[in-house]
Amino acid sequence: MSLNKTPALSSLACTVVYWQKQHGRHHLPWQGTQDPYRIWLSEIMLQQTQVATVIGYYERFLSRFPDIATLAQAQQEDVMPYWAGLGYYARARNLHRCAQELATNWDCRFPPTPEQIATLPGIGRSTAAAIAAFAYGTRSAIMDGNVKRVFTRYFGIYGVTSQRETEKLLWDTAQSAVEAAPASLDMAAYTQGLMDLGSQCCIRGRPDCARCPLKANCYAYIHGVQQQLPTPKPRKASPERACKMLVVRSHDRILLEKQVSPGIWGGLWSLPRYDDASEIDAACRNFGQAGAAQKMAGLLHVFSHFKLHIEPWYLQCDTLRVTEAGQGQAWIAIEDLPSTALPAPIRKILDGLFNPHDRALPEFTDAPADTG
DNA sequence: CACGCGTGGCC
DNA sequence: TGGCCAAGCGT
Known part of the structure; x- marks a missing residue:
């Protein structure tokens, strides 16, 4: 990908600096200094925090350990309470080790590059x-969560940002942005400005594009894909549960159960639910139709935090009187189903039974398949 | 290189 | 309300 000659790249850094000086943060405790020790301490503390x-x-921490030499001379046990x-906590142990290394090998100063x-x-x-950028003005790019949001959106970089290929593209792009900027660029303001943009405008949930100085050239803003970027990580496999449900039909009605709130599908109507086949058998005997239930095609419903395998069964028993509904249950006319509040998978089951689109009869199966 | 590391905030 | 995320790094 060659971004070097696009207007989007060459104008980026100056726009960020101009915006940072007007609208960025200037009064954080670690700003207004070029002391590498204070900058270092803040950067370590701000990692993932x-x-x-x-x-x-x-x-x-700074009151107790005002400089590299003081920190290097301290015992680790004296340092850790200030991080508790x-x-x-590896950050604190490394911080202490680093101070000792600077004291031993670098005369209590930071290396130049x-x-x-x-x-x-x-x-x-x-x-x-x-x-290096804050202390020395060095033209080297940073890459943190803020910058990843700004750059994936501004340049339209897709792909999970923790993956190697995407990470490399982001670093290369960030370095290109620095190199495309004029030599007079205020590196501290630019570096701070990228993070300020990421934390004040280019936030994850609802980016405030109206106030963003980059919107004129921003890929995500132009294409309206702010919500798709950065590409979200694939979620961890959620736990899976299984249940059986029973469609009991008597003449033109079926039996539904009102779901309680709070709870899954609270306030909606669903089918009677069972944990295993023996409970289905018991229910059928209860309806005077022992062994008459037919297994339907299974389906998979994905919730935000778990997956539910549903195995529906169908029971025709026209001998039942529809006045006999239990607590929280109701016999609903099939013609009223379209206006009944049903969860999506329940509507799918009932649609398949009573509104078959492309087949004359509802389909039953011996081998339930997850078609959700 | 995918994962563990800690705590608080967010919806 | 549990999952995701936050100025990442080391292994």
């Missing part, structure tokens, strides 16, 4: 670039 959580920890509650900084414990490519 929200700004509001970090602020208090940052100020307490912040999470990801992001490549060298990234060799230190707990500092990866993105954190190293951020430290």
Whole structure:
């Protein structure tokens, strides 16, 4: 992919800087300094941790350990209390180790290049670039969750961002954006501006495109696909459950059960539900039709947090009197089903029975298949 | 390289 | 309300 000569690329960095100076954040505790120690400490604390959580920890830590030498001389047991509650405690152990390494090998200073900084414990490519950009003005790109949102949307980069190919494209694009910018670019404002855009405008759920300075050239805004980007990770396999349901028909009516709220399908009407075949048998005997139920084609319904395998059975028993409905049950006329509040899979089952589109008779099967 | 690491916020 | 996510990194 060649983005280098597009207007979208060449105008990006200056637009971000201009916006950051007017609308970005300028009063966070770690801003307004070029001290690599303070910048480093903030970057480590901010890894996978929200700004509001970090602020208090940052100020307490900095009061106790004001510079690299103080931190390097401390015992790890004296450091950890200042991290307790912040999470990801390897960050604190690496921070301490890193300070000692800087004291031993670098005269309590940070190395001059992001490549060298990234060799230190707990500092990866993105954190190293951020430290170098804020402390030295080095033109090296960062890549965090904010930048991923901004760039996937702005450039229309599809693919799960944690996958290698997408990750590489994002890094290459981010570096190209820096290199396409004029030499006078304010790297600190640009780096901060990308993160400010990501946290203030280009948020995940409802991006505030109206206030975004990049919308004129933004792929997602132009094509209306903000909700599709960044490409969401495939969800973990959800637990699966199974149940059987019974369609009991008497003349022109079927038996439905009102679902309680709160609960699955609360307030809707569903079919009587059973856990196993013996309960189906018992129900049929109860209706005076032992062994008369027919197994229908199974289907799979996917909820947000689990999957339900439904095995419907059909029982014709015209001897029943429709006045005999249990608590929470009702005999509903088939002609009234279209106006009845039914969950989608229940409507599908009943549609297949009573409104077969392309076959003369409802279809029964011995081998239920998940056709959901 | 997919995963574990911690806690809080969000819907 | 449980799952997903947040200024990532190390293994």
